[in-house]
Amino acid sequence: MILRRTTEHVKTQNWFAVGIDLLIVVIGVFIGIQVSNWNDSRKDESDARLFLMRLHEDIEQANVLSARLIERRLRYPDELRMMSDILFERSAETELDAEGCRIIGSTHYYNINIGNLPAIVELISSGRMTIIKDPNLRTALVGLQQTEAGLASYINTQIASAVDIPSKYPDLFTLTPSFDPDGGEARVRSQCDTHALRANQGFMNDFSQNVDRFDAFVRDGLAPWKSQFDAVHALVDDALDIQHANEADQ
Numbered sequence: 001m002i003l004r005r006t007t008e009h010v011k012t013q014n015w016f017a018v019g020i021d022l023l024i025v026v027i028g029v030f031i032g033i034q035v036s037n038w039n040d041s042r043k044d045e046s047d048a049r050l051f052l053m054r055l056h057e058d059i060e061q062a063n064v065l066s067a068r069l070i071e072r073r074l075r076y077p078d079e080l081r082m083m084s085d086i087l088f089e090r091s092a093e094t095e096l097d098a099e100g101c102r103i104i105g106s107t108h109y110y111n112i113n114i115g116n117l118p119a120i121v122e123l124i125s126s127g128r129m130t131i132i133k134d135p136n137l138r139t140a141l142v143g144l145q146q147t148e149a150g151l152a153s154y155i156n157t158q159i160a161s162a163v164d165i166p167s168k169y170p171d172l173f174t175l176t177p178s179f180d181p182d183g184g185e186a187r188v189r190s191q192c193d194t195h196a197l198r199a200n201q202g203f204m205n206d207f208s209q210n211v212d213r214f215d216a217f218v219r220d221g222l223a224p225w226k227s228q229f230d231a232v233h234a235l236v237d238d239a240l241d242i243q244h245a246n247e248a249d250q
């Protein structure tokens with residue numbers, strides 16, 4: 001319709017009217033683009049909020065599945081250090097108790113359930129990372145992916161080289177299964193003779209190497225990943241205005 005009217009204006013050489021017609025078209029196009037941009041931006045905002053809500057669910061689920069085991073693995077280097085001091089006679093204690101035997105016989109346990117957070121994988125693979133407007137959160141999400149890849153590679157290489165000490169030295173360790181009613185899980189009870197351990201140089205070498213491997217796994221793999229995971233959680237809590245009553249709820 002505007003085309004027919006403009007053609008008539010051109011025929012009658014009414015240049016002022018032609019100018020007005022063109023202006024109407026330009027303004028119409030401009031408003032159309034603005035409305036479309038505004039709709040896109042509103043959709044991005046609502047998608048970002050949905051993503052953060054899903055991510056928070058994933059984080060809570062991961063905590064339920066693995067928090068206890070991760071805390072145990074993070075404590076393990078300190079426990080190993082204390083047991084090493086007893087074994088290598090650098091401590092006032094001279095004999096390992098059953099718990100000490102269990103700790104020394106567990107240096108090949110790397111299994112932890114870190115899993116992917118599906119919401120992040122989906123966001124990155126769909127190329128929509130830019131809907132996250134907070135640059136700190138974007139950086140933290142990328143950092144989490146990187147530390148997760150590093151941790152997975154540590155687990156794979158360390159598991160391949162770690163020595164299963166009780167299986168390799170069955171004469172030195174006696175294992176029995178037990179059920180821990182407080183933790184609701186099966187554990188292994190272990191007995192060993194501290195003097196017999198010290199007298200076996202093969203065991204002492206394998207144990208020393210396992211301690212070194214586990215320490216590197218925690219220091220360079222698990223601890224950086226856990227602190228990145230917690231940083232992402234805190235940023236998501238901030239963005240969604242979620243407050244946890246205490247640490248155990250996180």
Ligand SMILES: [Zn+2]
Binds near residue numbers: 237
């Ligand atoms: Zn939270």
